[in-house]
Amino acid sequence: MTGETLEEQREYVRRLAAAHVENGDPLGWFEPLYSAAERGEALVPWADHVPNPRLVEWAGGRAGEGRTALVVGCGMGDDAEYLAGLGWAVTAFDVSPSAVRAAASRFPGSSVRYVAADLLAPPEEWRQAYDLVVEIYTVQVLRGDLRERAVRAAGSLVAPGGTLLVVARAREESDPEGRMPWPLTRTEIDAFATGGLRPVRVRDVYDDETPPVRRWVAEFART
Ligand SMILES: C[S@@+](CC[C@H](N)C(=O)[O-])C[C@H]1O[C@@H](n2cnc3c(N)ncnc32)[C@H](O)[C@@H]1O
Structure with missing residues (x-):
């Protein structure tokens, strides 16, 4: 799991988003987030x-x-x-x-x-x-x-x-x-x-x- 608390999960998602934005792929973070959630490795904060x-x-x-x-x-x-x-x-x-x-x-x-x-x-x-x-x-x-x-x-x-x-x-x-x-x-x-x-x-x-x-x-x- 990417964090214990909701705030830790949100921070993980913000870091994921920032990494993709920096790499010029601002839409690229949604799929890895949802697929990690599908595997039970992340929570979708919203x-x-x-x-x-x-x-x-x-x-x-x-x-x-x-x-x-x-x-x-x-x-x-x-x-x-x-x-x-x-x-x-x-x-x-x-x-x-x-x-x-x-x-x-x-x-x-x-x-x-x-x-x-x-x-x-x-x-x-x-x-x-x-x-x-x-x-x-x-x-x-x-x-x-x-x-x-x-x-x-x-x-x-x-x-x-x-x-x-x-x-x-x-x-x-x-x-x-x-x-x-x-x-x-x-x-x-x-x-x-x-x-x-x-x-x-x-x-x-x-x-x-x-x-x-x-x-x-x-x-x-x-x-
Ligand atoms: C903050 S979430 C909100 C999801 C949902 N509307 C809700 O209120 O729970 C934003 C959603 O928009 C999707 N999204 C982002 N960019 C998009 C795009 N260009 N076209 C379609 N969906 C997109 C993301 O994958 C994500 O599911």
């Missing part, structure tokens, strides 16, 4: 095995009624399964094949279509194809040009009349960038309103964690 409370709050238990949803960077699949349970027709993807495998095997018989794919190069047929796109905590593990491309790509997947929901860590423009996960500034969250998307509501919230975590909960729509 995998809390429950749907994200901000997604649950946003959905408000409303039925999906067969509309299409795409879950970006789906990790272990809890958000995807939550939406499927509400009646959305869900596709969920992650850049790590081991994550996709882990999610699919946690939920045998699920209606969710789990796919290994890269948000930075999504399949062409996904363009403007989803009534709901859910982006939770993926953009915050990317920086610079990759972050800008990921923001544009997430919006490009929203169908006419559809919604993009984003949940991400928040910081002031004047705050230091901090450590991975790197919080987004207001300018960065506003940048999701591009390529025909408009902001519906951008909330600046503090989640009840120890210590409290500041996040954006932002909804965008394509008319």
Whole structure:
């Protein structure tokens, strides 16, 4: 195991991320992390095995009624399964094949279509194809040009009349960038309103964690 406590696990993941970023391979650390977790040698620090409370709050238990949803960077699949349970027709993807495998095997018989794919190069047929796109905590593990491309790509997947929901860590423009996960500034969250998307509501919230975590909960729509 890569650490005894959650904080030691987080430090291990930060070191893994830093090593790959330094080697010019900023997407390369997700697969080794998930495959180590598959072998029981590491813990995935963000995998809390429950749907994200901000997604649950946003959905408000409303039925999906067969509309299409795409879950970006789906990790272990809890958000995807939550939406499927509400009646959305869900596709969920992650850049790590081991994550996709882990999610699919946690939920045998699920209606969710789990796919290994890269948000930075999504399949062409996904363009403007989803009534709901859910982006939770993926953009915050990317920086610079990759972050800008990921923001544009997430919006490009929203169908006419559809919604993009984003949940991400928040910081002031004047705050230091901090450590991975790197919080987004207001300018960065506003940048999701591009390529025909408009902001519906951008909330600046503090989640009840120890210590409290500041996040954006932002909804965008394509008319
Ligand atoms: C911090 S985790 C969050 C996972 C999940 N959304 C959650 O909230 O538990 C970020 C996820 O994004 C995935 N990811 C990172 N870059 C990606 C990319 N370019 N395309 C697809 N998935 C990506 C990682 O493998 C990881 O599962």
